[in-house]
Amino acid sequence: MARKRILTASTIPLIAIMTAITTVLTFAVRIPSAPTRGYFNLSDAMIYFSSLAFGPWIGGVIGGLGPALSDLISGYPQWAAFTFVIDGGQAVIMGLIVKKFKPSYLVTGSVVSAVWKVLGYLVAGTFLSGWGPALTEVPGNCVQAVFGLVIGLALFTAIRKAYPPLVRIGNLGYEVSLPEDSKQ
Numbered sequence: 001m002a003r004k005r006i007l008t009a010s011t012i013p014l015i016a017i018m019t020a021i022t023t024v025l026t027f028a029v030r031i032p033s034a035p036t037r038g039y040f041n042l043s044d045a046m047i048y049f050s051s052l053a054f055g056p057w058i059g060g061v062i063g064g065l066g067p068a069l070s071d072l073i074s075g076y077p078q079w080a081a082f083t084f085v086i087d088g089g090q091a092v093i094m095g096l097i098v099k100k101f102k103p104s105y106l107v108t109g110s111v112v113s114a115v116w117k118v119l120g121y122l123v124a125g126t127f128l129s130g131w132g133p134a135l136t137e138v139p140g141n142c143v144q145a146v147f148g149l150v151i152g153l154a155l156f157t158a159i160r161k162a163y164p165p166l167v168r169i170g171n172l173g174y175e176v177s178l179p180e181d182s183k184q
Helices: 011-028 043-073 077-097 103-129 131-136 138-162
Strands: 031-033 038-040
Touching (some): 043 077, 043 138, 103 131, 103 138
């Protein structure tokens, strides 16, 4: 069985474009949260979309870089490294768990990746602002994860229907069989 290459000439521009879109959507919709000096945003929608559409590793790069760049350009540089690890990890977890577009995989992937995110930001917030302020952010982070999942899933479903080749890019695709002479 041939291994599928993740990083190809066509995936580099894809990662760059999707990272830029994720950065802009994270930056454009910011609702500051006072206790930890963080903010609510639409990053989760793009994290879930990217992990579903492009698989765990490409989704992880997009999900980590986009929100981290938004932190850097929007005045929250103290969060950037945490965001890269937490949000990138969220996309990788979602992408690894959701092997097929089935409700059981989606529910499991959503819950595990959201728990990762909420706990990650609880630890990061504790480090940056203390336990009390970080704890007050937990409900908001839960809402952001759920809201992002709904938007990301809707976006993925709509684009998947409109552009069927998308399912061949990520880990939810069809098995593409190559003619014997083109296999390496």
